[in-house]
């Protein structure tokens with residue numbers, strides 16, 4: 001008989017790039033990401049028809065960020081049931097759609113705000129309004145009055161979704177989607193490398 005070795009190591013062919021900017025700058029050095037292989041369900045609160053399209057912006061952000069993981073470390077999936085959502089996206093014009101968690105929810109006047117609350121190495125689960133379950137780890141609030149065009153809304157949403165998949169920092173380069181006031185709508189190579197680096201590291205906080 002031949003013997004068989006089962007190796008528990010990571011796929012050695014995957015080269016992890018260096019990050020282009022610090023992905024833990026906003027978290028005091030804490031690296032956060034979804035557990036490997038996670039299907040991340042994203043719900044977008046409905047908006048009145050006729051204005052800028054929040055759902056469309058989220059859908060495009062989901063497609064562009066889903067293209068970044070090298071080993072399907074996460075897959076974002078837009079869902080239609082709020083009660084099953086890991087991530088809820090809403091506009092400032094409607095009431096906060098989840099019951100507040102343990103951390104202060106303080107978007108003040110931000111154009112975009114991504115919230116999660118670390119508790120013992122995990123993101124606390126929040127209860128969507130009118131739900132009985134605690135499912136939601138991340139809440140994204142955007143202020144669509146700050147975006148004059150669909151392109152500007154797309155850039156804002158792409159930026160916030162970048163935070164929601166593990167980039168806890170901002171790029172100093174204006175051409176990156178993770179620049180504080182982004183103008184591009186899809187992750188650049190620098191954004192992609194930064195997230196790929198995060199996905200290859202151990203998390204301090206699992207979403």
Ligand SMILES: [Zn+2]
Nearest residue numbers: 159163170180
């Ligand atoms: Zn940001």
